[in-house]
Amino acid sequence: MAQPRPLGVIPLGDSAAYVEFSSTLDLDVNSVVQRLALAILKRKVPWIRDVVPALGGLALHFDPDHAEFPAKPLEEALALVNESMKPALAAKDNPGSDVVLPVCYEPEFALDLAEIAKKAQVPPEEVATRHAAGEYRVLMMGFAPGHAYMGGLDPKLAVPRRSSPRAVVPAGSVAIANEQTVVYPYAISGGWNVIGRTPMVLFDARRQRPSLLWPGDRIRFRAITRAQFIEMAAAQ
Amino acid sequence: MSVRVLRPGLLTTVQDEGRHGYQRVGLCPGGAMDPVAFALANALVGNDANEAALEITVIGPELQFEQDTLVAVCGAEFQGGFPHNRPTLARKGSRFNVGRAVRGARAYLAVAGGFGVEPVLGSRATYLPGQFGGFEGRALKHGDVLPLRDAAAAERFSKLKKTRDGTVKWSAPPFTLPDREPILVHVIDGQHYASFDATSQRAFLDTVWSVAPESNRMGFRLSGPPLGRPQADEILSGPTCLGSVQVPPSGVPIALMADHQTTGGYPRIAEIASADVARLAQLAPGGKVHFARCSLEIAGELRKDARERLQSAVRGIAWEYGKK
Numbered sequence: 202m203a204q205p206r207p208l209g210v211i212p213l214g215d216s217a218a219y220v221e222f223s224s225t226l227d228l229d230v231n232s233v234v235q236r237l238a239l240a241i242l243k244r245k246v247p248w249i250r251d252v253v254p255a256l257g258g259l260a261l262h263f264d265p266d267h268a269e270f271p272a273k274p275l276e277e278a279l280a281l282v283n284e285s286m287k288p289a290l291a292a293k294d295n296p297g298s299d300v301v302l303p304v305c306y307e308p309e310f311a312l313d314l315a316e317i318a319k320k321a322q323v324p325p326e327e328v329a330t331r332h333a334a335g336e337y338r339v340l341m342m343g344f345a346p347g348h349a350y351m352g353g354l355d356p357k358l359a360v361p362r363r364s365s366p367r368a369v370v371p372a373g374s375v376a377i378a379n380e381q382t383v384v385y386p387y388a389i390s391g392g393w394n395v396i397g398r399t400p401m402v403l404f405d406a407r408r409q410r411p412s413l414l415w416p417g418d419r420i421r422f423r424a425i426t427r428a429q430f431i432e433m434a435a436a437q
Numbered sequence: 438m439s440v441r442v443l444r445p446g447l448l449t450t451v452q453d454e455g456r457h458g459y460q461r462v463g464l465c466p467g468g469a470m471d472p473v474a475f476a477l478a479n480a481l482v483g484n485d486a487n488e489a490a491l492e493i494t495v496i497g498p499e500l501q502f503e504q505d506t507l508v509a510v511c512g513a514e515f516q517g518g519f520p521h522n523r524p525t526l527a528r529k530g531s532r533f534n535v536g537r538a539v540r541g542a543r544a545y546l547a548v549a550g551g552f553g554v555e556p557v558l559g560s561r562a563t564y565l566p567g568q569f570g571g572f573e574g575r576a577l578k579h580g581d582v583l584p585l586r587d588a589a590a591a592e593r594f595s596k597l598k599k600t601r602d603g604t605v606k607w608s609a610p611p612f613t614l615p616d617r618e619p620i621l622v623h624v625i626d627g628q629h630y631a632s633f634d635a636t637s638q639r640a641f642l643d644t645v646w647s648v649a650p651e652s653n654r655m656g657f658r659l660s661g662p663p664l665g666r667p668q669a670d671e672i673l674s675g676p677t678c679l680g681s682v683q684v685p686p687s688g689v690p691i692a693l694m695a696d697h698q699t700t701g702g703y704p705r706i707a708e709i710a711s712a713d714v715a716r717l718a719q720l721a722p723g724g725k726v727h728f729a730r731c732s733l734e735i736a737g738e739l740r741k742d743a744r745e746r747l748q749s750a751v752r753g754i755a756w757e758y759g760k761k
Contacts, residue, residue, distance in 0.1 A: 211628045213678035214708035215736040219628065224673055238461070251460040253676045255700060260676030262460060265711060265740050275733070341674065343700025346464040346567050350674070387567070404462070406557045406569040412462035 204286060205230050207258070210279045216265050218278045221258040228352055231340050233289065234259050235417035239296045240289035241281060248274075249281075254416045255341045256350070297339065297417030302384065302399050304333065304375050304422045305430035310398035313363065317377070317394050320360040329424060331355040332375075332396060337382060337420040342412070347386035347404025349414040354380045366392035373398045375422070384414075400425075400434035438588040439503045440548070442581040443532070446498035451552055451571035451583075452545075454487045456560035460699045466679070467570075468562045470654060470695050470718035471543050473747055474512030477609045478547035480754040481509030481524045483593045488551035489561035489571070493544045495721050497535030498577065500546075502527040505591040507549035511609060513541025513719060522608040526594045541614045542721035549594075550587025565654065566696060596759055607757070609750055612743070613715045619645045619725035622713040625733050627682060627705035629672065637664040641690070641706055642728055649689075650722040654696040657717065659726070663688025666704060674702035680709030694718065710736035712743040 211219045223230045231254075238254035241261070248270040251262035261278050263270060271277040306329035308314060318325040337353035354377055362378040367390060370376070374385045376393030383393055386403035403413050414420065425433070442449075452475065455468025469475035469492055479488050491498075497515045502508075506527045510519050516536035519525045527533065533546070554561050554572055563571025572583060597605050630638065640662045649658035664684050677683070681693045683703040692709060693701075695718075707728065709717065720726060731739075 212625060212708065212733050213628075213676065214625065214680045214711055215733060215740055216680075216711045217676070217678040219676055221675075226673060250457040250466075253461045253699065255675045257673050258675065260460075260678070262457075262678070264457075265737070266744055274737075341700060342461060342463040343674070343676070344463060344698055346459070346462060348463050389566075404464075404567070406564075406567060411459070411464075411558060414462075416461050 204290060205233050207279065207282060210275050212275060213260060217260055217262045218275055219258055219260045220278060220282050223257040226256050226340075226352070228338075228340075231256060231352070232338075235296050236289040236292055237282060237285055238416065240285040240292065244281070244285065246281065297415060297419055299419050300414060301421050301423050302401060303425040303429070303433060304397040304399050305425050305427055306332070306397040307427050309427065310374070311396050312374070313394040314396060317358070317360055317396060321358050323357055328358065328396060331358055332377065332382065333422045333424045335422070339414050339416050339418045339420065340381070342414070342416055345386055345389055347412045347414065348383060349418075351382045351420055352380065354382050356380060360394060362392040363394060366390055370395060371398065373400060373403070375399055398430070400430050400437060402437050438585045440506070440583045440585065441501040441503060442498060442577045442579060442583070443501055444499040445577045445579055445581070446493055446535070447496035448494040449498045449577045450492050450563040450565070451489050451554055451561055452492040452563060453489045453561045455562050455695070456558045456570075459558060463699050464564075464567070465695070465697050465699050467564050467696050468560065469545065471512050471545070471613050471715040473613045473715045473743070474543070475545045476747060477522070477612070477750065478509050478511040478545040480751040481511065481522070481609055482507050482547050482549040483590070483758045484547060484549065484551055486751070488547065489554060490545045490547040490552070493535070493546060495538050495542050497538070497544070499532060499534040501532050502529060504529045504588055506585065507591045507594045508533070508546060510544050510546050511611075512544040512613065513538045514614070515539065515544055520604060522611060523605050524594060524597065525604065526591060538721060541719040542724070543718060548585055548590075550585055550590030553584035553586040564696065593758065597757055605757070609754060612746060612750075613719050615716065615719060619727045620716055620720065622717055622726050622728055623710040623731040623736060623739060624682065624707035624728045625710065625731060625736055627707045629666075629704035630706050632666050632668065632704060633684075633706055634665055634667050637666070640664060642730060645725050645727050646690070648720045648722050648724045648726070652722055654694055656694050656697060657692040657720070659690045659692065664690060664706065672702065672704055674700055677701045677705070678708065680711060680714045681705050682707040682709065692717065710739050712736070712739035
């Protein structure tokens with residue numbers, strides 16, 4: 202894997218820094234960012250509270266009141282990233298887990314199916330098939346707890362976001378926009394095109410691993426019927 | 438061993454210092470909007486720094502104490518209630534009845550021993566968007582009964598030297614309350630500052646911004662002139678932080694507060710110095726703020742100064758309790 206170089210380190214105030222690798226989305230760069238984030242987390246630096254891999258770089262969130270917090274945090278952050286590059290790239294194991302998400306693509310849940318089919322010029326019945334055939338990776342999490350931005354959508358399905366966001370997208374809605382797919386962890390307003398719904402609970406603070414999806418995870422979607430959806434939802 | 442809610446107020450929630458380590462799955466740390474007043478309230482009742490307290494917002498609650506309870510209120514000043522910034526022994530059956538905030542927006546009511554709610558993901562802070570943490574994951578409502586962790590903690594009051602009227606002579610300083618408005622808040626340039634046009638860059642620093650009514654624990658919307666970028670290109674979504682100032686296409690800046698989203702796709706014109714976030718949190722809707730640019734080094738110095746001031750106040754209070 203080629204070794205990307207940081208474009209720069211940008212302070213997010215005095216308590217965090219963003220180490221940028223690319224200002225556009227590049228899946229290879231993102232893959233390195235995921236490995237780097239894990240390598241840095243593994244070092245358990247006492248003044249770093251959180252490492253957030255994002256689409257084109259990663260954020261390090263500091264504890265600025267920690268006794269070991271350095272006088273020049275940006276330089277230290279960059280040094281940490283550079284030192285972690287080698288072990289990150291050498292790591293044999295693929296970071297992240299394999300997750301299969303059951304999705305019901307039936308019309309009741311596929312709120313924007315007709316619109317997507319029209320915009321993408323794909324027959325409606327092919328939208329679900331193409332979506333379920335994809336192999337995805339969690340590129341970044343954000344917007345809401347448990348909300349993953351997943352790359353790997355069939356370019357034929359790449360449609361822009363809805364012109365006006367929905368006030369409430371139902372929990373578990375599976376949606377697409379541009380070349381990504383997301384799953385809404387709970388009912389919230391959102392502008393992505395909804396093509397189905399999963400019965401799984403994406404985020405539950407009472408679970409030991411609260412989030413079903415984590416950065417770097419590899420995701421597949423499996424089509425289920427409405428009856429299966431109801432059964433699985435009841436079992437949650 | 439409890440506190441009964443007779444009237445909940447506008448937004449009263451259980452908060453602590455928040456939960457760290459989950460931003461990579463999209464969960465912000467959350468916690469007290471004004472961590473300085475929160476820490477002082479805990480110190481005043483002899484608690485550890487991170488014990489859960491009530492965050493009271495703009496219109497206060499009416500509470501009844503079901504046993505003798507040592508309490509302290511710090512942060513915003515409200516009509517009525519207890520003496521501000523000093524420990525008070527609330528007798529069994531007594532009521533804490535507060536009206537509107539008269540200075541500042543958020544007060545913290547700490548009880549000796551803390552509130553008996555279970556930590557969720559390592560914190561007792563209420564996270565309203567996710568409906569978890571704190572008391573049943575929500576703001577308090579009429580009829581709620583909040584358990585206390587330690588009924589005996591009221592005894593701590595006996596350790597303090599008191600005046601003839603049974604109170605203490607000293608009080609904690611109101612570090613985060615505005616003496617006058619607009620308050621001055623330091624910012625460093627955001628990642629996209631240079632992409633704003635010169636008029637917008639100037640307007641951001643020259644304007645006395647007003648906190649819009651639709652502001653909340655997630656973010657403060659700032660009313661003023663709309664800000665724009667000559668090339669309104671979409672930027673790649675990336676991480677955000679407490680105090681990031683985003684500018685969506687509407688041109689209305691939003692300062693991200695405790696319950697903020699952890700990533701965003703809007704350009705960030707500025708990042709608020711962390712030392713000043715607590716002071717911004719004390720502005721109610723309509724409150725006025727203006728921004729002054731500073732370097733990252735100065736923001737770091739401000740943080741250090743604020744921490745040292747707080748630590749020295751906390752040490753002074755601990756000494757009154759006979760702690761070293």
